[in-house]
Amino acid sequence: MIEADRDKLQNLASQPQLGFLSLVRERLPKSEWFLVGGAVRDALLDRINERQDLDLVVRGVGLNELMAVLEELGQVDVVGRNFGVLKFRPEGSSPNLPAIDIAWPRTEQAGGSGAYRDFEISFDPDLPIEEDLARRDFTVNALAWDFAHNELLDPFFGRNDLKKRLIRAVEDPIARLSEDLSRLLRAIRFACQLGFDIEEQTWTACVQLAPKLNDTHQTDSSEEDRIIPYEIIAKELVKSLRANASRALELFLASGLVQVLLPELRHMVGTEQPVEYHSEGDVWTHTVLALRQAISSEFIQFFNGEIPTIETLLAVALHDIGKSGTINHHPDGHISFHGHDSIGADSARELVERLRLSSVTNEVIRPERIWWLVRWHMFPLLVDLDHVRKTRLAALFLDDPEAGQQLLQLSYCDRLASIPQNGKSSLDGLIKLMDELKELSGRSANETKWLLSGEEVMETLGLEPGPEVGRLIEELHEAQLSGEIYDPDGAKDWLLQYRKIE
Known part of the structure; x- marks a missing residue:
């Protein structure tokens, strides 16, 4: 790893939000900590911002042991004990900053439907970090910073793809994207957000699998449901448009997503x-x-x-x-x-x-x-x-x-x-x-009160309620917006003169 990259990642790892780690590692000396995913990618691309999502993976320590230490250092929420993910806010951190995700290494076995979240997930505190990285979608997201050794773990050459500005699926593109078909949309979103191209074989897989985004599957309650919910599609489409609207539209067309979605x-x-x-x-x-x-x-x-x-x-x-x-x-x-x-x-x-x-x-x-x-x-x-x-x-x-x-x-x-x-x-x-x-x-209805009310118009002209009053009010408003009248007395004079002309 070149020294400039090491400096970028060390700066990321030394953020105040992650200051709690030194205390945790002292209390739990056998624990191994890794910063993973988008934060590592964005640090290498100089795209870090103060609201950056931070995702940590920890090995060598169990849930109860880790919870006991973290609860002394901040607020901890368990996202379902079966999911092996904690949301942690260090004491004194700004409520405007996102919570830090802390997870154990895991493997995922796709259910075969291509549906969003159709995975059998297994968490294992002793699982090598490389096996956790192997389940991720794209090589540029399969990066980890090892806090203990101050080094970048890059088993799928994501750093090279960052240099080449490529979005490439981890391992076989068809297999990886078929596990969760929303990854097609994520590939386009990352291409728009990062200004990258989609690697050729990954792009071919996107085009080949795009028609499946409208597929359905049978739920446990025997109902037909979309493999990829519209809410997930909406989130990815909007993020792509936000990032680069014209390129997003061009990629939607070229991939076949216009025809499908x-x-x-x-x-x-x-x-x-x-x-x-x-x-x-x-x-x-x-x-x-x-x-x-x-x-x-x-x-x-x-x-x-x-x-x-x-x-x-x-x-x-x-x-x-x-x-x-x-x-x-x-x-x-x-x-x-x-x-x-x-x-x-x-x-x-x-x-x-x-x-x-x-x-x-x-x-x-x-x-x-x-x-x-x-x-x-x-x-x-x-x-x-x-x-x-x-x-x-x-x-x-x-x-x-x-x-x-x-x-x-x-x-x-x-x-x-x-x-x-x-x-x-x-x-x-x-x-x-x-x-x-x-x-x-300065004279709009939104900023200036109309000079006369409907009742005042009727009183000035001796009229009863009816369509004629509405027409006259509209004409009065037009005169006010045109700058012909400026005060209530002038409005009354204008009305009387207008009626004479009619």
């Missing part, structure tokens, strides 16, 4: 677009380009340091999902997609609900928000600022500022991914819209 997207491939507006190519190409815009540094700069929410990324990925079903080739040669926004909105919501994307922890994914963004994604492109009502702009962009910002960000990506045949994409229209919204924001 996201069939609504497959028809975007080959759906042509009018070349005068979309010289970039078909709907799929446009969508990938839009996602590249969403994760670009230019996006962050344009939106003053903001990064897109996962809802925005999903809306970008799904905004043209309705085009393949609404394409119309006109006799004069031009192409249109009338209604693709409303039809696509329904399809997008159904996809989000079917895959249970809202189940992903620590993420906000609302099917109705995705529906709304796709439904209105054309508005910023087509709006005529000289004639649109101010109340319409306020309702779409200002009454719910978060939704309005997401819609603007979706439009940014859509515009820059639409490359006209005779020139470069332009943000001029979007900038004008955003300038208009800045002027309106």
